[in-house]
Amino acid sequence: MHRKALTLFTPQRSAARRGAGRALLLETNASASSFPRRNVERAMTIVDSVLLPCFDGFVRYGGPFFVLFGVTLVSAVAVFFFSTPFVPLAPTDPLRIGLSVFGVYLYANIVINWLLCVFTHPGRPPQINPPSPVDRACQRCGDVWKPPRAHHCHVCNSCVLAYDHHCPWMATCIGHLNYRYFFLTLLHLAAGCAFIVALLWAYFDAPAHLMLGKYHKLPYPVTFTLMLVVAAGPPVTVLLVWHVFLIHTGQSTVEFYRRKVRLWEWHRGERGALNPYDLGPQRNWVRVFGDSSFPLHWARPSLRKPPGDGLQWATSKSLVGDV
Ligand SMILES: [Zn+2]
Numbered sequence: 001m002h003r004k005a006l007t008l009f010t011p012q013r014s015a016a017r018r019g020a021g022r023a024l025l026l027e028t029n030a031s032a033s034s035f036p037r038r039n040v041e042r043a044m045t046i047v048d049s050v051l052l053p054c055f056d057g058f059v060r061y062g063g064p065f066f067v068l069f070g071v072t073l074v075s076a077v078a079v080f081f082f083s084t085p086f087v088p089l090a091p092t093d094p095l096r097i098g099l100s101v102f103g104v105y106l107y108a109n110i111v112i113n114w115l116l117c118v119f120t121h122p123g124r125p126p127q128i129n130p131p132s133p134v135d136r137a138c139q140r141c142g143d144v145w146k147p148p149r150a151h152h153c154h155v156c157n158s159c160v161l162a163y164d165h166h167c168p169w170m171a172t173c174i175g176h177l178n179y180r181y182f183f184l185t186l187l188h189l190a191a192g193c194a195f196i197v198a199l200l201w202a203y204f205d206a207p208a209h210l211m212l213g214k215y216h217k218l219p220y221p222v223t224f225t226l227m228l229v230v231a232a233g234p235p236v237t238v239l240l241v242w243h244v245f246l247i248h249t250g251q252s253t254v255e256f257y258r259r260k261v262r263l264w265e266w267h268r269g270e271r272g273a274l275n276p277y278d279l280g281p282q283r284n285w286v287r288v289f290g291d292s293s294f295p296l297h298w299a300r301p302s303l304r305k306p307p308g309d310g311l312q313w314a315t316s317k318s319l320v321g322d323v
């Protein structure tokens with residue numbers, strides 16, 4: 001029954017309904033509001049022509065500095081980890097050796113995945129006309145083909161395959177070819193924050209010192225690191241959980257917001273349109289991480305490309321056809 005309903009999805013019809021609904025809403029708002037409409041239009045023009053380009057320029061040209069700043073902070077924590085040290089046991093103690101090895105593993109994964117994400121282009125559609133009349137075209141890129149799941153990034157001013165969002169901390173778009181690196185950076189960053197907090201809690205009782213305002217009694221590197229991980233850990237963890245949800249349900253950030261989905265109705269859009277790219281949890285994860293006989297292949301940095309070319313995407317409709 002559920003599978004049958006998937007075949008009813010028609011993006012064009014859904015988009016037309018959304019457009020009509022939005023127009024009706026604008027009309028209703030304009031007539032209901034006493035605020036002069038031309039003032040609203042003037043304000044929107046200023047936002048579109050001045051504020052948004054300024055913000056886009058800041059994100060675009062500030063990106064390299066954000067990356068340098070982030071990697072420097074993580075590296076500073078790694079230096080403090082060994083120079084303080086955060087595990088005040090004898091250097092030959094097996095526990096200290098084990099925790100040190102795990103710390104190096106986390107640091108290596110964070111930095112390598114971060115840099116791979118920064119220097120891997122997310123994927124650009126071929127600069128050709130749409131292959132068929134039902135395929136989309138991007139006017140901003142000169143009416144070239146916009147494949148399924150591709151979107152135009154207003155910061156980079158180009159279309160990106162399987163576009164998720166533009167990340168200032170990565171100084172690039174997150175899309176088909178670098179999404180896995182982005183996710184693994186988040187995963188190891190969140191794990192690193194939890195690891196550091198656990199160590200400082202166990203050996204310095206540092207969180208208690210911080211809460212009681214006695215942080216000045218701690219060594220400076222401990223105070224610095226604790227404040228950093230306490231500030232960065234929660235937002236990174238929330239972002240990680242968000243992307244676990246997106247991968248698990250087979251959608252990108254932009255797809256989620258464009259369908260105006262509620263979290264508890266993640267598979268349905270604004271007007272009941274199902275997410276056509278949700279292939280089921282297992283297939284959704286394989287689509288990002290690939291299929292491998294090595295169960296922990298995701299846990300090490302790797303240059304292998306994600307499955308697929310980013311131009312054609314299996315849908316739940318095509319899966320129903322396969323059965
Ligand atoms: Zn475009």
Ligand SMILES: [Zn+2]
Nearest residue numbers: 153156166173
């Ligand atoms: Zn971008």
